[in-house]
Amino acid sequence: MLGALDMFSIGIGPSSSHTIGPMKAAATFINLLEELSMLNSTTHVEVNLFGSLALTGEGHGTMLAVINGLCGHNPKTVDPKVFVSCVEEIKQSGFIYLNNKHKIKFSYDNDLLLHKNEFLLQHSNAMRFIAFSNSGVLLQEDYFSVGGGFVVNKAQISSYADFASDADVPYPFKTATELFSLCKKNNISIATLVTRNELGRKTAKEFYEEASEIVQVMHESVIRGLNTEGVLPGGLNVRRRAPGLYKKLNIPTIASSPKEQRLLAIAYAMAVNEENAAFSRIVTAPTNGAAGTIPGVLEYYRNFSSDVSQDKLVEFILTAGAIGMLYKYGASISAAEVGCQGEIGVACSMAAGALTAVxxxxxxxxxxxxxxxxxxxxxxxxxxxxxLVQIPCIERNGVASSKAIDIAYLSLLEEEAGIISLDHVIKTMLQTGKDMSIKYKETSLGGLAVNIVNC
Ligand code: SF4
Known part of the structure; x- marks a missing residue:
């Protein structure tokens, strides 16, 4: 069964499905090649990107990510500067070190193939890696980036719905009804429930420290984003707005007003997504495109609530993670499957529920x-x-943060369950995503993507 912290991974921008996923897939392929003792016989590697990855790969850094993965780099630890510079070196030299140890020729233009009009049946974020030796194909593998940085191979994708195996935890749940009934029956909070579910795999202390690391990296990405001026990469000439907003709002007398506090939450969220767009270190929450919403609300809670403690910050993350799991089980967190409702919509839902909990x-x-x-x-x-994960993504995270805060205050005034349950809305989100035209599912073939001319 998934864990609450699986909904968060420390990584690099700008996209979980189009950057982190492909990077992990490439690294998995190279590690497999090494495990099978084929690495040293490899003379040539070909990477094929299909569908959404090919259509929006340029803007999402997919090609950079794949090359980094082939080099053996890890999204959690790679230096953001090296992430970009190593690809430039490979382009210029025409050589790559597979897994940082086996040197072969590599042509950025000819060995990284984009199939923009071809979608593999299993998923629209598909990759095919082929390794050759002097005598022919050594190894060929297909991988699918299914959202939130999760990657599966061909065998796994057919049974992917079964990943919710519940045999290994004391409080298994796949739906909101199950989760909330378990909490009620056992008189425990959501955070306590997901912690107890982890205890077969790690100690409570380890789990707490993992959650604390996520809290810390989120906080650092807010602070870095608020203090980094400039223009974002990619060619759209999008100026970072968060530092300017912060300067205007972070005046002690003003910041004590609820209006400015809410605007600061928007600035916090935008700061993270500007960092994400600049290939910097962020936490996938539950995706990179939606990486700012939860930190924006968390930073708002940290700065403007009277009862903040490390325990509360961890409770926030665990509650948000549990809510995210419900979408992973019952719908999708992949924009290529369900549009932005699966990214920023899910992040808004997670943040609103978590803030209400704390x-x-x-x-x-x-x-x-x-x-x-x-x-x-x-x-x-x-x-x-x-x-590019910039327009509308950055501002949309800010708005989602503010919305989540208002929703938490609204919910605290309610005493009875409404007509629409969380399970109803998760099911509806999936159905709506299935009905949505492919143009609006991370292909940049519709909407704002075709109505804005880049001058
Ligand atoms: S519009 Fe939403 S789903 Fe699409 S890339 Fe931006 S944040 Fe992600």
Whole structure:
């Protein structure tokens, strides 16, 4: 069964499905090649990107990610500067060191093939890696980046729905009804439930430290983003706005007003997504495109609540993670499958529910907040201009943060469950995503992506 912290991974921008996923896939392929003792016989590697990865790969850094993966780099630890510079070196030299040890010729133009009009049946984010020796094909593998940095191979994708195996935890759940009933029956919080579910795999201390690391990296990405000026890479000439907003708002007397606090949450979220767009270190939450929403709300809670403690910050992350799991089980967090409702919609739902929890909300109020957080993002399309995770993504995270905060306050005023449950809205999100035209699912073939001319 998934764990609550699986919804977060420390990585590099700008996209979980188009950067982190492909990087992991390439690294997995190279590691497999080495495990099978084929690495040293490899003379040539060919990478094929299909569908959405080919259509928006340029803007999402997919090619950079694949090459980094072939070099053996890891999204969590790679230096953001090396992530870009190593590809430049490979382009110039015409050589690559597979897994940082086996040197072969590599042509950026001829060995990285984009199949923009071809979608593999299993998933629209598909990759095929082929390794050759002097005598022919050594190894060929297909991988699918299924959202949130998760990667599966051909065998795994057919049984992917079964990843929710519940045999190994004391409180198995796949739906909101199951999760909230378990909490009620055992008189425990969501954070306690997901912690107990981890205890077969790690100690409570290890789990707490992992959650704390996520809290810390989120906080650092907010601070870095608020203090880094300039223009984002990619050619759209998008100026970083978060530092300017922060300067205007972070005046002690002003920042004490609820209006400015809410605007600061927007600036915090935008700061993270500007960092994400600049290939910097962020936490996938639950995706990179949506990486700012949860840190924006968390930073708001950290700065403007009276009862903040490390335990509370961890409770926030664990509650958000549990809500994210419900979408992973019941719908999707992949924009290529369900549009932006699966990214920023899910992040808004996670953040609203988590904030309600740390504000002391009841289970009914937490569920209501998570439900409202998605209900009013239903149908949201994915249409990034030029395939860059910048417009509308950065501002959309800011707005989602502010929305999640209002939803938490609204939910705290409610005492009874509403007509629409969280499970209803998760099911609706999936159905809406399935009905959505492919143009609006991370292909940059519709919406804002085709109505903005880059001058
Ligand atoms: S529009 Fe939404 S789903 Fe699409 S890339 Fe931007 S953040 Fe991700």
């Amino acid at each position: 504000f002391g909300g009841t289970l009914i109020q937490i569920e209501k907040a998570a439900e409202i957080g998605m209900e009013h993002n239903l149908g949201m399309t994915c249409d990034p201009v030029e395939g």
